[in-house]
Amino acid sequence: MSSLPTAPAFTAATAPGALPVLGHGLRLLRGPIGFLSSLHEHGDLVAVRLGPTTAQVPCHPALLARVLEDDRLFDKGGVFYDRAREVAGNGLVTCPHRDHRRQRRLVQSAFRRSQLAHYAGAVQAEVDAAAAGWRPGLVVDAFPVCYGIALRTLARTLYSTAVDAELATGVERAFDTVLNGLFRQMFLPAPVRRLPLPANLRHRRALAYLHAATRQLIAAHRSGDRDGADGDGTGGDGTGGGCSDLLSALLAAGDGATGDVARGPGAAGGAGGATGAGLSDAEVHDQVITLLAAGTETVAATLVWTLWRLSLHPAAAEQVRAELDAVLPHGRAPRPEDLPRLAAVDRVVSETLRLHPPGWLFTRITTAPTELAGRPLPTGSTLVFSPAAVSRHPAAHRSPAVFDPDRWRPERLTPAARLGFLPFGAGARRCVGDLFARAECALVLAALLSRWRFVPEPGADLRPVPLATVLRPRRLRLRLAER
Ligand code: HEM
Incomplete structure (x- = not known):
């Protein structure tokens, strides 16, 4: 495994094979991970052309770390985030650096470790509901099942409300249309996006x-119309008096700070009020839609890829089963305090996230002239990065293409491996829901795998859904077998 180069050793290059007009867009759309993972063969910073935009791709993990650590110079922006703002407004995922610290501080309160324990009951309730009618031999469609669990868990933890089936289906369909149209929208010029075409409508x-x-x-x-069944109302985290769900914590962050923040000057769109104030109504709205978008498909895809990987790797599956038998005797339901003892489950999730990070392409924009790998970058330069490509970089791992959960055993873990592990991003813009997501995945997997084995049905198509914002298989049906 190579060591990490220092600044002068980084090389800059231009990807060959750009087509007139489209540039590398077609290759990116046809085989995104293969294309992005191959770029490091040309250099550490590689210029690609996506239609009219030239984008710089930091391929080396250490170079990418430098970009992600400086979120003022390499700010949220560029083709991906410009389109994402149309969905999520000025929420925590999409807001620029100037709004970020204040929003992050307020949203973060809902994701403290002490809060996470309150959310575990919701996970179990949703797994139980999803698996209520299951019997051996039944074939289930993996993604919709996992998506349903993830969406309903998030809705319960956000609102303390059991989302009814009609709303859950409506939200799932709407996100499917919006998120999976995002990349298509990215490549269309603004006048075409405004045309009354069926896809745009x-x-x-x-x-x-x-x-x-x-x-x-x-x-x-706000009107108190929620069931409160999942929280004990004693939050005890200092976010305004016992917030047992995310939305209470967000609303308390708004109400607690300045009172009438929603109507403060500049509050519209959420960009104003950056004086240490709380969240405006517009920002609460943006945060809710942001969390729904960021926290459901990502978790569902992780669960699906993990179930598939385990079905192919009997040794890893056996380690997990042995651990579950020891930690959850007689099929007892997993509890938050079990999480530290679910190390094999955790390693499998890490390895799955390394090879199948749900978020596979993000962008940044430079806010001042700078230089990277010896290449001058003027203000407004677009950068593109891919957690999927960087985690397959040979500087990060030996045999990077091999699924090997044991590479995450503490005695085998290297600084280079940590640096190349970016499914949750890095730096100040690292995923705020990382612990939540990992806890949720571990609890769902523990609950499912302690009772069932999942066997892929013939005809599975593991190629990622084309142009999807989140990497997930096109078709995976699983047959249930008793353990
Ligand atoms: C396995 C599941 C998840 C993955 C792989 C994931 C991945 C990511 C990544 C890569 C970023 C950084 C994007 C960038 O730097 O441009 C991010 C940011 C974010 N994620 Fe997640 N995420 C997951 C689950 C969640 C969940 C469950 C939530 C909330 C309920 C969430 C909320 C957010 C938010 C709010 C941000 C923006 C953070 C900031 O800029 O301060 N994510 N996520």
Whole structure:
């Protein structure tokens, strides 16, 4: 394994094979991970052309770390985030550096470790509900099942409300249209996006539905119309008096700070009020839609890839089963305090996230002239990075293409491996839901795998859904077998 080069050793190059007009866009769309993972063969920083935009791709993990650590110079922006803002407004994922620290501090309160324990009950309830009718021999469609668990778990933890089936299906369909249209929208010029084409109209209708559903959920929560069954109301985390769900914590962050923040000057769109104030109403709305977008498909995809990987790797599956038998005797339901003892489950999830990080492409924009790998970058330069490509870089891992959960055993872990592990990003913009997601995945997997074995049905198509925002298989049906 090579050591990490220092600054002068980094090389800059231009990817060969750009087509007129489209540049490398077609290759990116046809085989995104293969294309992005191959770029390091040309250099550590590689210029690609995506239609009219030239983008710089930091391929070396250490070079990418430098970019992600400086979130003022390499700010959120560029083709991906410009389109994402149309969905999530100025929420925590999409907001620029100037709004970030204040928003992050407020949202973070809902993700403290002490809060996570409150959310575990929701996970178990949703797994139980999803698996209620299961019997040996039944064949289930993996993604919709995992998506349902992830969406309903998040909704319960956000709102302390069991989301009814109609709303859950509506939100799932609308996100499917909106998120999976995002990359298509990325490559279309603005005048084409405004045309009344069927795809554009579908996109707009789905977006309007999501905003209406979000408003309705916040209003219902504010009026106290929630079941409260998942929390004990004693939060004890200092976010304004015992917030047992995420939305309570977000609303308390708004109400607690300045009172009438929603109507403060500059509050519209969420960009104003950066004086240590709380979250405006517009920002709460943006955060809710942001968390729904960021925290459901990602978790569902991780669960699906993990179940598939385990079905192919009997040794890893056996380690997991042995651990579950020891930690959860007689099929007892997993509890948050079991998490530190689910080390084999955790390693399998890490290795799955390394090879199948759900978020596979993100962008940044430079806010001042700078230089990277010896290449001058003017203000406004676009950078593209891919956690999927960097985690397959030979500087990060020996045999990077091999699924090997044991590479995450503490005695085998290297600084280079840590640096190349970016499924949750890095630096100040690292995923705020990383612990939440990992805990949720571990609890869902523990609950499912302590009772069932999942055997892929013939005809599975593991190629990622084309142009999807989140990497997930096109088709995976699993047959249930008793353990
Ligand atoms: C396995 C599941 C997940 C993965 C792989 C994932 C991945 C990521 C990545 C890569 C970023 C950074 C993007 C960038 O740097 O441009 C990010 C940011 C973020 N994620 Fe996640 N995420 C997951 C689950 C969640 C969950 C469950 C939530 C919330 C409920 C969430 C909320 C967020 C938010 C709010 C940000 C923006 C953080 C900031 O800029 O301060 N994510 N996520």
